Amino acid sequence: MRLMVRFLPLLLTLLFAGDVPAADATGRILGDPKAVEACLNCHDLPAVTSVLHSAHMSKSDSRTGVESEGCQSCHGDSALHVARIRDAGIRPPPGRVFKGPRASPVEVLNEACAGCHQGGTALHWQGSAHAAVDVACVSCHTSHPVRDAVLAKATQAPVCFTCHANRRADALKPSHHPVLEGRMTCGDCHNPHGSVGPNLLRAATVNDTCLNCHDEKRGPFLWDHAPVQEDCTICHTPHGSVQATLLKQRPPYLCQDCHDSSLHNSQPFSGANLPGGALPARQLVLRGCLNCHSAVHGSNHPSGVRLSR
Numbered sequence: 001m002r003l004m005v006r007f008l009p010l011l012l013t014l015l016f017a018g019d020v021p022a023a024d025a026t027g028r029i030l031g032d033p034k035a036v037e038a039c040l041n042c043h044d045l046p047a048v049t050s051v052l053h054s055a056h057m058s059k060s061d062s063r064t065g066v067e068s069e070g071c072q073s074c075h076g077d078s079a080l081h082v083a084r085i086r087d088a089g090i091r092p093p094p095g096r097v098f099k100g101p102r103a104s105p106v107e108v109l110n111e112a113c114a115g116c117h118q119g120g121t122a123l124h125w126q127g128s129a130h131a132a133v134d135v136a137c138v139s140c141h142t143s144h145p146v147r148d149a150v151l152a153k154a155t156q157a158p159v160c161f162t163c164h165a166n167r168r169a170d171a172l173k174p175s176h177h178p179v180l181e182g183r184m185t186c187g188d189c190h191n192p193h194g195s196v197g198p199n200l201l202r203a204a205t206v207n208d209t210c211l212n213c214h215d216e217k218r219g220p221f222l223w224d225h226a227p228v229q230e231d232c233t234i235c236h237t238p239h240g241s242v243q244a245t246l247l248k249q250r251p252p253y254l255c256q257d258c259h260d261s262s263l264h265n266s267q268p269f270s271g272a273n274l275p276g277g278a279l280p281a282r283q284l285v286l287r288g289c290l291n292c293h294s295a296v297h298g299s300n301h302p303s304g305v306r307l308s309r
């Protein structure tokens with residue numbers, strides 16, 4: 001019942017919408033909705049007016065549409081919202097409300113931003129993993145604060161963590177890329193707007209993404225190691241690991257996923273072979289297989305000793 005009372009005036013406003021022209025002489029319109037000043041008449045809190053200092057409100061940049069559309073370039077047709085409300089009625093919302101309980105549908109929000117931002121890094125937005133699950137541009141971006149957190153190295157990851165909580169857990173593991181340290185961002189490997197590669201990766205493949213920074217692992221080597229050429233994530237996890245150097249498993253187990261353990265006699269025959277035993281096997285102690293095969297990514301060793309330095 002209370003709800004009905006609350007929305008009755010809105011219903012009436014809608015019913016008599018024709019009664020409220022965009023600009024009329026009766027004084028019902030508080031200024032031209034296309035003028036920024038019209039909105040500032042009522043919205044003078046810093047949380048709103050901070051937008052005046054953003055790139056979007058630059059009057060010298062005609063692409064912002066500030067001069068022609070004012071705040072409506074993002075908030076859409078707000079003529080009814082600007083109009084004076086009579087008889088304690090409810091003010092109809094502006095054309096687009098970006099956040100809060102009365103937020104407009106995602107398509108309506110995204111079309112506002114995409115209307116001006118189509119090319120560039122947002123080229124692959126349509127059909128991308130985020131677009132497909134109705135993530136809005138403003139799920140990551142803010143427009144009013146002077147600094148949009150997602151654009152800065154130090155503050156980007158926490159924005160992603162709001163939805164990808166497991167990534168925060170990974171980033172806190174002993175071995176991790178220096179994302180929380182502010183030396184890298186998720187965006188160094190991913191393009192959140194969409195990409196031609198898998199998993200929103202910046203490059204076409206996992207390896208091309210990694211080799212952007214770890215070029216020394218590219219080769220070609222005299223002695224290649226097949227899985228390294230194929231996919232770094234066969235052995236490494238990109239986000240964080242409890243093993244050293246972002247490994248998925250520790251050697252020798254990592255290696256024995258593929259290499260027959262009988263070949264190198266790496267099976268413990270007795271407790272004596274194990275670390276701490278009387279005759280610990282070199283395949284099992286310390287760095288395991290890496291004691292000898294230290295150039296696991298590929299080697300140019302002239303003697304041909306396999307994957308050694």
Ligand code: HEC
Pocket residue numbers: 030033034038039040041042043071072075078081082083084091093094096097098099100102
């Ligand atoms: C006459 C005063 C007035 C003017 C002019 C005005 N607003 Fe508002 N606006 C309000 C009030 C009051 C609210 C809070 C509405 C409510 O809580 O019901 C509001 C709320 C909003 C909201 C949040 C809506 C929501 O549901 O969360 C946005 C966005 C907004 N206004 C944008 C604008 C824009 C853009 C303009 C200029 C085109 C503008 N306003 C002009 C009074 C005004």
Ligand code: HEC
Pocket residue numbers: 055056061063064065073074112113114115116117137138141143148151
């Ligand atoms: C009327 C056109 C227009 C609309 C609508 C628009 N933008 Fe922009 N946007 C611009 C222009 C112009 C710039 C400044 C030049 C540039 O960086 O390309 C800009 C800059 C940006 C930047 C970079 C800001 C910075 O500080 O470097 C981001 C992020 C952005 N817009 C996101 C959005 C989002 C999200 C929306 C929707 C809520 C949106 N834009 C709506 C035109 C628009």
Ligand code: HEC
Pocket residue numbers: 110113114117120121122125130135136137138139140141150151156187192193
């Ligand atoms: C999942 C989070 C996310 C979503 C959703 C998102 N962005 Fe971004 N956006 C980013 C990040 C992160 C950057 C910084 C990219 C970088 O550092 O290279 C960025 C940068 C930008 C920039 C700055 C210039 C540029 O291209 O690098 C613009 C403009 C922009 N986004 C617009 C949009 C628009 C429009 C949408 C919706 C169609 C959108 N974004 C959706 C995360 C997002």
Ligand code: HEC
Pocket residue numbers: 036039040043047048049051052056057070071073074075098099100138141142143144145
């Ligand atoms: C680039 C697009 C863009 C422009 C231009 C823009 N806004 Fe917004 N507005 C947003 C987004 C996105 C939000 C959601 C909060 C945020 O991202 O900061 C928002 C939120 C708001 C709110 C609700 C605030 C709250 O905390 O609930 C009001 C009111 C508002 N805007 C008014 C205005 C006024 C007035 C102007 C012009 C002076 C304006 N906006 C210009 C995109 C824009």
Ligand code: HEC
Pocket residue numbers: 157160161164167168171177179184185186187188189190199201206233237238239
């Ligand atoms: C060093 C490069 C790199 C960085 C930095 C990085 N990622 Fe990834 N991410 C990858 C790769 C490679 C994959 C796909 C293969 C995999 O998961 O093993 C992936 C997959 C994902 C996936 C999809 C698969 C899944 O597990 O859900 C999400 C979500 C994701 N990353 C989010 C993030 C977030 C959020 C950040 C920042 C905190 C981030 N990534 C930082 C490389 C990176």
Ligand code: HEC
Pocket residue numbers: 129130133135136139140150156159160161162163164186187190192198199200201
């Ligand atoms: C509003 C929630 C939200 C935010 C914020 C968000 N994401 Fe996502 N993201 C999703 C959803 C939902 C999916 C699709 C389901 C999944 O894979 O978890 C997704 C998928 C992904 C994927 C996997 C794509 C694939 O093909 O498997 C990556 C990578 C990713 N996001 C990275 C990021 C990064 C980087 C940021 C911060 C810049 C970010 N996300 C911010 C909700 C979000």
Ligand code: HEC
Pocket residue numbers: 174175176177178183184188189206209210211212213214232233236237238244245246247
């Ligand atoms: C944007 C550059 C960049 C990209 C792309 C990148 N890395 Fe890194 N990587 C780094 C940095 C920086 C470090 C930390 C080096 C340091 O601390 O000295 C690092 C460290 C590592 C380490 C060692 C971690 C440790 O705990 O010692 C491994 C393994 C690694 N990266 C693998 C990968 C893989 C696999 C990919 C692709 C999925 C990748 N990297 C993509 C920059 C990058």
Ligand code: HEC
Pocket residue numbers: 207210211214217218225227228229231232233234235236245247251290294296297
């Ligand atoms: C067959 C498993 C395997 C594959 C595949 C693999 N790595 Fe490694 N990687 C290792 C092991 C084992 C270590 C630890 C080496 C050590 O401790 O000496 C390591 C260490 C690293 C390190 C940190 C130490 C260093 O050598 O700089 C980086 C960076 C790295 N790998 C990047 C990559 C990249 C990039 C790829 C893909 C091109 C890749 N790795 C593929 C097993 C692998």
Ligand code: HEC
Pocket residue numbers: 223224225226227234235251254255256257258259289290293296306307
């Ligand atoms: C995903 C499977 C896989 C994993 C995991 C793996 N390897 Fe390999 N490894 C291969 C393949 C495939 C070859 C090529 C075999 C061939 O050419 O007959 C190879 C070849 C080798 C060779 C011989 C190189 C040469 O030049 O003939 C050595 C030594 C080697 N691996 C050591 C390791 C070590 C040490 C690890 C653990 C850090 C490891 N491998 C992990 C698949 C793997």
Ligand code: HEC
Pocket residue numbers: 252255256259264266282283284288289290291292293304305306
């Ligand atoms: C004590 C040093 C040492 C350790 C430890 C070691 N290897 Fe080797 N490995 C060698 C040498 C030397 C060769 C070259 C033998 C040859 O070319 O005849 C070799 C060859 C190989 C080859 C090529 C086999 C072939 O028949 O061509 C593979 C695969 C291999 N090692 C895997 C491993 C794995 C997996 C481990 C850990 C369980 C391991 N190695 C531990 C010294 C070692």
